Amino acid sequence: xxxxxxxxxxxxxxxxVLKNVTIECHKGKIYGLIGANGAGKTTxxxxxxxxxxxxxxxxxxxxxxxxPIGGIVEKPALYGYLSAYGNLKVFAQIQRLKLTKELFxxxxxxxxxxxxxxxxxxxxxxxxxxxxxLAIALLNNPDCIVLDEPFSGLDPMGIxxxxxxxxxxxxxNQITIIISSHIVHELADLCDNLxxxxxxxxxxxxSANSLLKENVTTYKIVGKNLEISEVLKxxxxxxxxxxxxxxxxxxxxxxxxxxxIEEGVEVTSCIPQTDFKALxxxxxx
Amino acid sequence: MISLIRSEIxxxxxxxxxxxxxxxxxxIEGFVIMSAYYQGAGxxxxxxxxxxxxxxxxxxxxxxxxxxxxxxxxxxxxVPLILMIIISGFLTSEYKDKxxxxxxxxxxxxxxxxxxKYIVSIVFTLLIVLIxxxxxxxxxxxxxxxxxxxxxxxxxxxxxxxxxxYRLINxxxxxxxxxxxxxVVSLTLAVILKDATKTWIVAAIFLICSNLLLKMDFNxxxxxxxxxxxxxxxxxxxxxxxxxxxxxYFKNLLLLGYSIVVMIIGILIFKRRDxx
Numbered sequence: 070x071x072x073x074x075x076x077x078x079x080x081x082x083x084x085x086v087l088k089n090v091t092i093e094c095h096k097g098k099i100y101g102l103i104g105a106n107g108a109g110k111t112t113x114x115x116x117x118x119x120x121x122x123x124x125x126x127x128x129x130x131x132x133x134x135x136x137p138i139g140g141i142v143e144k145p146a147l148y149g150y151l152s153a154y155g156n157l158k159v160f161a162q163i164q165r166l167k168l169t170k171e172l173f174x175x176x177x178x179x180x181x182x183x184x185x186x187x188x189x190x191x192x193x194x195x196x197x198x199x200x201x202x203l204a205i206a207l208l209n210n211p212d213c214i215v216l217d218e219p220f221s222g223l224d225p226m227g228i229x230x231x232x233x234x235x236x237x238x239x240x241x242n243q244i245t246i247i248i249s250s251h252i253v254h255e256l257a258d259l260c261d262n263l264x265x266x267x268x269x270x271x272x273x274x275x276s277a278n279s280l281l282k283e284n285v286t287t288y289k290i291v292g293k294n295l296e297i298s299e300v301l302k303x304x305x306x307x308x309x310x311x312x313x314x315x316x317x318x319x320x321x322x323x324x325x326x327x328x329x330i331e332e333g334v335e336v337t338s339c340i341p342q343t344d345f346k347a348l349x350x351x352x353x354x
Numbered sequence: 355m356i357s358l359i360r361s362e363i364x365x366x367x368x369x370x371x372x373x374x375x376x377x378x379x380x381x382i383e384g385f386v387i388m389s390a391y392y393q394g395a396g397x398x399x400x401x402x403x404x405x406x407x408x409x410x411x412x413x414x415x416x417x418x419x420x421x422x423x424x425x426x427x428x429x430x431x432x433v434p435l436i437l438m439i440i441i442s443g444f445l446t447s448e449y450k451d452k453x454x455x456x457x458x459x460x461x462x463x464x465x466x467x468x469x470x471k472y473i474v475s476i477v478f479t480l481l482i483v484l485i486x487x488x489x490x491x492x493x494x495x496x497x498x499x500x501x502x503x504x505x506x507x508x509x510x511x512x513x514x515x516x517x518x519x520y521r522l523i524n525x526x527x528x529x530x531x532x533x534x535x536x537x538v539v540s541l542t543l544a545v546i547l548k549d550a551t552k553t554w555i556v557a558a559i560f561l562i563c564s565n566l567l568l569k570m571d572f573n574x575x576x577x578x579x580x581x582x583x584x585x586x587x588x589x590x591x592x593x594x595x596x597x598x599x600x601x602x603y604f605k606n607l608l609l610l611g612y613s614i615v616v617m618i619i620g621i622l623i624f625k626r627r628d629x630x
Contacts, residue, residue: 118459121628136461146452151368162361163467164460205456 070131071096071245072117072138072213077126079112079269086112087123087269094213097243099235101260101277103253105349109269110249114142114217117247132212136164140215144222145202149191153182153201156190160205176204180234196227203234213245214238220255232259253343257281265348272350284348285341287316290326292336300328314342358462358470366444366478375440379486382432386425387493390416417501418494419518425490426522429529429589430565437482437533438540438557441475445541446550458629468624472541472617479537480530487526505593513593521592529589531606535582536561538613542620585609 072094079087087109094100102110115121117128118140130137147156154168157176161168177184180200190201199219206214216235220228236259238244250256256263256277263280265273273280291312295301304325305316317325322339329336366372448454457467503518505511513521540557547553567583578584588605591598 115628115630120455120458121630140459142455142459144452146454146456148365148368148453149451150370151365155364155368159361159365160456160460162357162364163457163462165357202456206459209461 070094072131072247073127073129074113074117075127075129077113077116077123077128079109079116079121079123085269087116090126090266090269090271092247092264092271092274094245094247096212096245097239098245098261099239099259100245100247101256101263102247102249102266103256103263103348104249104251104266106251108251108266108349110251110266111143111217112269113266114140114215114247114249117215118142130213134210134212136209136211138213138215139206139208139211140217141199141202141206141219142215142217144195145198145205147190147198147201147205150189152187152189153177153184153193153204154187156201157205157208161208164209166209176207179207180204181230194227195222196224196230199223199227199231200234207238207244210242211244213247216246216248218250219248220250220252228255235259253281253345253348257343265350267350273348280348281341281343284344286318286344286347287314287342288322289314289338289340289342290329290336291338291340292329292334294334298329298332298334300325300332355466355470358466359473362444362470362474363477366474371440371443375436375482376485378436379433379482380489382428383425383486383490383493386428387421387497390421390424391497414499414501416498417503417515418491418496418498419501419503419513419515419522421494421498422490422522423503423505423518423593425486425494426525426529426589428486429532431561433482433486434533434536434561435558437479437537438561439554441478441537442540442544442553442557443550444471444475445544446548446553449544449548450550455629464625465621468545468621472538472620475537475541476534479533483526483530483533487523491522507590507593511593511595521597524597525589525592528592528602528606531609532586532589535586535609535613535616536564538616538620542616542623545620545624580608582609582612585612 070093072092074090074092077087077090078085090109090113092100092102092113102113104110112121116123118138120142132138148159151159154173157173158168161172166172174184180203182197182200182204190198193201203214203216219231219235223231232255235246235248239246248256248260260277263274263277264271265280289312293311295311295313296308301313301315305318307314315322315325322341326336326339445454448457458464500515502515503513503521505513539560540553543556543560544553547556564583564586567581568587570583572578572581585605585608588602588609591602591605
């Protein structure tokens with residue numbers, strides 16, 4: 070185990086932000102922390118990263134490196150008046166790391182940024198800033214990276230590129246990555262394990278696949294001639310133009326799809342819809 | 355620690371506000387020189403009008419030494435105000451842009467980080483005073499030439515040109531300790547308040563109150579001698595006929611002590627607080 074946070078509690082006055090939170094992370098795995106806004110994700114990350122102190126509980130990181138853990142909290146905070154080189158130089162220098170030309174090129178290429186760009190970082194897009202923030206977090210090769218809402222504000226291309234980058238870092242560098250998001254589908258195909266945080270408590274945890282599967286009761290089926298399907302009529306269904314939302318309680322989706330095809334319905338896609346109320350355990354989600 | 359200091363110097367050198375600070379200092383200097391150039395002779399005549407009936411004045415009293423003395427007096431308010439704004443910004447901008455979080459996400463000790471801020475602030479203060487002094491001496495002597503210095507301090511005091519040069523140099527050196535005190539206070543205020551605007555307002559109020567309290571008699575010898583606001587004028591003591599060296603040393607050492615105490619308070623608060 071590379072990181073273990075046990076029984077973490079944190080309060081601001083009478084407000085309990087984290088209540089007996091325990092998470093365990095293994096080397097090279099990707100962990101997702103999901104929860105509604107205000108669930109305590111950022112506070113937990115700030116504690117893991119040492120920015121704020123927990124009231125009680127312990128954090129153990131099994132690393133002998135200079136920098137056991139790195140990360141980005143909320144948005145990447147960079148010196149806007151400096152170039153990418155200037156930023157990397159400052160953050161390398163403060164941790165007694167000499168930023169050689171080779172290291173600069175390697176850091177930039179690792180996150181898919183052009184090392185040739187020399188203008189101030191304030192001109193960069195949010196996606197580019199995220200990448201530069203990640204390059205800074207990766208300086209001195211940490212064993213664990215914590216990314217708080219890394220997809221927030223990114224366009225679909227940016228999200229896709231960051232997905233690939235995170236997978237690559239985990240696969241090739243064996244870095245443990247912990248990501249938070251309140252948008253579940255972003256984490257569904259990225260994470261090995263998920264923790265669900267609700268009102269400062271971990272209410273569910275387990276493999277991402279099984280946890281999401283347990284909380285899928287509705288499917289969006291897109292296709293032609295959906296209205297002729299008798300099997301759909303026997304389920305709880307909401308018709309849209311060329312699509313339906315089907316809620317299944319006792320039936321298996323593969324059986325429903327099989328019967329629809331036999332009825333002559335042309336199904337083009339079937340997208341599982343996570344039941345957030347069930348997953349987060351609260352109706353307000 | 356050295357690497358943190360180097361990175362702070364690198365950041366300061368790349369920030370436009372550093373240039374604004376230098377520009378502000380030079381603009382103040384320029385205004386004093388310009389007004390002295392156009393109105394100085396008239397003011398000197400007005401000041402010495404009564405004395406001219408009893409004494410004979412030889413040479414030009416509107417000379418480089420007088421201009422340097424006039425610019426030296428910006429150490430009362432203008433220079434410390436600019437320094438307090440710029441130096442508090444070294445930290446408040448890190449809070450505003452949240453770069454302090456990115457710094458603290460690296461393997462950096464909080465004590466080393468804040469100590470490096472204080473050290474760089476002190477170095478920056480000394481550099482600004484040095485630039486002010488060098489440029490003032492150079493421009494003033496170049497435009498107005500040398501001459502005897504007349505100063506009004508509990509009455510009119512006259513100093514020979516060489517003696518005036520010595521006193522002015524020492525006044526700048528002594529004044530730099532006062533500037534260090536105000537710079538350290540502003541950085542500590544930034545640690546406490548985090549917000550730039552709040553820090554500027556409180557720093558300006560602190561400076562104004564400090565200057566007001568300097569002139570106030572507390573009716574208590576100990577307070578009158580040891581209170582911080584009574585220590586910020588040591589550089590003026592070089593313009594008494596007999597320079598009270600022991601008083602100047604005492605005041606400067608005590609003010610350095612105050613600076614260290616204020617710095618320790620700032621460090622302790624910064625270390626105890628969460629970064630957010």
